[in-house]
Amino acid sequence: MTAAEIGRGLRAGKFTSVEVTRHFLERIDRAGKALNAFITVTPERAMEAARRADASIARGEGGPLTGVPLAHKDIFCTEGVLTSAGSRMLSNFVAPYDATVVGRLAAAGMVMLGKTNMDEFAMGSSNENSWYGPVRNPWDGTKVPGGSSGGSAAAVAARLAPVATGTDTGGSIRQPAALTGLTGLKPTYGRVSRYGMIAFASSLDQAGVLAQSAEDAALVLAAMAGHDPRDSTSVGVAVPDYAAGLGRTVKGLRIGVIGEFFGAGLEQGTGSAVREALEGFRAMGAAIVELSLPNLPLSVPTYYVVAPAECSSNLSRFDGVRFGHRCADPRDLQDLYKRSRGEGFGAEVKRRIMTGTYVLSAGYYDAYYLKAQKVRSLINADFRRAFSEVDVLMGPTTPTPAFAIGAKVDDPVTMYLNDIYTIGANLAGLPAVSVPCGLVDGLPVGLQIIGPHFAEERLLAAAHAWQRETEWHRKLPPLFA
């Protein structure tokens, strides 16, 4: 059942939130360990929230999500609950406050089941970089679920939770959604508050949803979006009723197909599935336009300058002084810093801190950071040009379906290329959604739809139209059917 269906069932009195919540907690109990999808499960809190939700539903109060369970990526601060960001550094960090996203979804009546596993500090594309161990893909336990929101993806794909939050800095919602057969929405930069979301790369990070359907993504986005006075980069654009806009037709929709996304490196089965999906949209009355975004291939190198630069600074606060991991018996201040950080951070995080420190350092700033910012504005300009011709852009979300755990851990560059199609939207701050569009050797494949700033409604309507015509999003991993 989707989140929307659970919400409708609750309001119709078919079942209670306590029953639904208990159902998901039992599923987590049975399968959570094997998938390693959760870092923390909060059954008592969940049951208490479910009882409160039932009471408000009984009073005729609440909205479409009241009483519907969800899981939060462990990057969102949750008051009184471990908030680890998948890192040893924060393996003792009980957040003293709720992230805005957490607070808003709680205010919408949603019931938190627990906190999901993730790549450490959201740095990774396979969820192998977690202090809490890798997450397994419910479709095939030997495969990665994608990352960094891999725990959220696995949890929803295996129906351990009807819906989950995620964050997307370079593809961390869309890529795992594609690899696990989910609908993954990364909103426009500034659409959702970043307050309380542990920062990786501040100018790229955006909170979003991993869901079973476009309808679920629409409902959850509406509840979490909107300006937040505590986040200066959140935007005051009014939040539309995304669910109400789902019925919009795709007839006449101008779809741009990015040529650069269909080059070498795109696995054949994935490419065919995406092309079939495009044909599907044409059949529904959309117009397909071939486009080129010449600077888009520079996304990956640009990203791997900008994101590490920001992360090298953002992660400086983890120094063993006020919170988080502290080494035993520091001899002096330098020793405290070096060992606390050396022990607290994993290899990929260290690699990015070092890269970022390098590109910002005196003598290299212009050649790397400044140049990357210039390329970023060129990529932006490419997108702007494209959106003067078409309504949305479409292409694959990832170059291949899920790969084997361990296959790319020793080769960071190959790993980074997983995000080759998703990073562009982050650099330009654009909203993008991945929807299931096929199976290749029993593994899901995602179609990515990118829109202009604040065009979430258009993206969700296109995704919904696709999901009314197809069953891909209803397919379950055989083990969890």
Added chain:
Amino acid sequence: MSIEWETVIGLEIHAQLATRSKIFSGSATAYGAAPNVQANLVDLGYPGVLPVLNREAVRMAVRFGLATGAKIARRSIFARKNYFYPDLPKGYQISQYERPIVEDGAVAIVLEDGAQTTIGITRAHLEEDAGKSLHEGLGGQSGIDLNRAGTPLLEIVSEPDMRSAREAIAYMKKVHTLVRYLEICDGNMQEGSFRCDANVSVRHRGRHEYGTRCEIKNLNSFRFVERAINYEVARQIELIESGGSVVQETRLFDANRNETRPMRSKEEANDYRYFPDPDLLPLALDEAFIEEIRAELPELPDPKAERFASEHGLSAYDAGVLTASRELADYYEAVVGILGGEAKLAANWVMGDLSGFLNRDNLEISQSPVSTQRLAGLLARIADGTISGKMAKEIFEAMWDGGADADAIIDAKGLRQITDTSAIELAIAGIIEAYPAQLADYRSGKDKLFGFFVGQVMKATAGKANPAQVNELLRKMLAG
């Protein structure tokens, strides 16, 4: 022939802005609270928190820019200055680097000898303060107090336009006066609300290129600035004249030993890796916002001093002293207002007895026990001849200690001056009568005895007779 040396000084003044809350969080900025009670999650740099710029701090920076005739950047940028230190919770300080909010201003200074000059202000930028590390009384451990972390600062960077410690002091005092006029900083130097770093170098007079400079950190009194600069100048000249050369470095002033010393050298120089803070949008200011602030500016010290000179007839020096603080100028002006004139009399009393008593009792003008009303009441009695200047001092002291108004004290002490000619004549007649021998001596040419008769008359009238009248009448009556 000995070489003539020229000193070159530039100051970086840190003025703590008088906002109620911090520059990027809602915590209070009050001084003296128990450690860490004024630090919230944002100040502590907790995971997930974000800065939100305090609009009031921006207004204050703009006020300063407008008051110094500077350019106000329509778009300025906050950057991160990255370094590790325990009292810097985020591991970076948010500051303005490449694009400050204020650029290219100037202030005029006047030296004691009346010489005037203009000191350029390169830039003034907004930034957050760090916390404090405490090393004493903690049993060998170090403590961190983050109350100050995130306090808004305006860093005011001058051009290297000053040529002596005196000019540096005059400039620093002028900026101190300005920030208090503008009500953007309380100017409290003991609490560190107003402090400076001094960049000092020397060169042969006539040379264009600057010498190698040293930066003296964290000077928090005018006296220290003067002593530190003078020491440093002498040190550099001696060093060069003895064949050495100045090394560019950061030095600390030790007030007890009256010398500057190199700061403990760090293992290596910090590379601060400045880059624009992605958590804060560029600060965009529109004309309406700037014009609104311009319209709210108070009368500034220089125009006020000019007005006092031209309208009240004060000397440039007096006008300068009275306008050095807005409160003093307001006090003076209120007294003149109540008196309806007598500007010079009011100026003398405000700069003289009143300032003297305030200094003696270590009080601010706002704490003066003698109100403007009461001082004006006293001066009115001097002006109308009721009391003499000498009596006025006695009454002023009684007002200071007792709190009554001048007329009440005059009546209670019977201090009203005798100006009735016949009453004075009567007293003189009595004295002449009492001292026939002295009268004879005086009349035979012993002029010195005039003072004796004045003294006797004053004694007889308990000091209340108007001295001018006594002189005049006595001279007449002694002549016979």
